[in-house]
Amino acid sequence: MQQTIVERIDRVAEDVVSLTLRGATGPLAPWEPGAHIDLALPNWLTRQYSLCGDPADRECYRIAARYEPLSRGGSEYLHRFLRRGRTLDVSLPRNHFPLAPAPRYLFLAGGIGITPMLPMLRAAVAAEIPASLVYVGQTLATMPFADELRSSHGDRVRIVATRQQGRPDLADLASTLDPATVVYCCGPTSMLAAAQAAFPAERLHTERFHPAVRSFAPDTPFEAVCARSAQTIQVPADESLLEALIHAGHPVASGCREGVCGSCELTVVAGEPEHRDDIGAPAGRIYACVSRALSPRLVLDL
DSSP states (O other), X not given: OEEEEEEEEXXXXXXXXXXXXXXXXXXXXXXXXXXXXXXXXXXXXXXXXXXXXXXXXXXXXEEEEEOOTXXXXXXXXHHHTOOTTOEEEEOOOBOSSOOOOOSEEEEEEEGGGHHHHHHXXXXXXXXXXXXXXXXXXXXXXXXXXHHHHHHHHGGGEEEXXXXXXXXXXXXXXXXXXXXXXXXXXXXXXXXXXXXXXXXXXXXXXXXXXXXXXXXXXXXXXXXXXXXXXXXXEEEOTTSOHHHHHHHTTOOOOOSSSSSSSOTTEEEEEESOEEOOOSSOOOTTEEETTTXXXXXXXXXXXX
């Protein structure tokens, strides 16, 4: 973890605040567009936020959070109780949404999904790669960083306020794109579904706020063997691997507990995982909050 100090709290849109976090003891860990951090809050919650500042700035991180009335308390704390000068621990940056090299880009953002797109667009422009952004929200008042984007990138940015203009036709947009264009999309489920219907899968990269709705076989019990401690843990059908490990005394890091943040990644030494995450677990890894086992036993590097 890295220790930071809350240097600024700025209201950047209706129900959205931006936090500037300065390293408390020196430069912060480097990061690249698409990365996010875990923020450990004083109310014992850990939440994930995309870094939306400048990767060249090693002194500060910038994140933004929308107030969610039905959240589990993370956004409420940031909006109602957090104050300048507070010390907060943050994780090293992780990146499950990296900006891959491409001859040209189209960025699609919905609401708070603009946050990972800010450094992506900045990086593409700095590298002189053709890039454009379509930024969608209900009204201009609800869209953070809209003024910043217009002043920095001008005609590269198209801002769509749906209450006045309706939703953009992504299928029509796809028909006009250069075939070499790579598309990045972050936003609500409806936008992701429209993007997946409009753009070829091999050219579309998405990041989700919430897990996709999918069906799996009924949960069954299995064993988790911790290779380093030689401890065997029974994972019942009604408990996640993460919960079973924590109850057995293994303090595995966790954040979203929905398979979208990656903070509970573990190494699988033997056995066949059943991946249920929305990130795309690499070979030999498992996200313990949602994924289970297809084999009777998983051996973990714990």
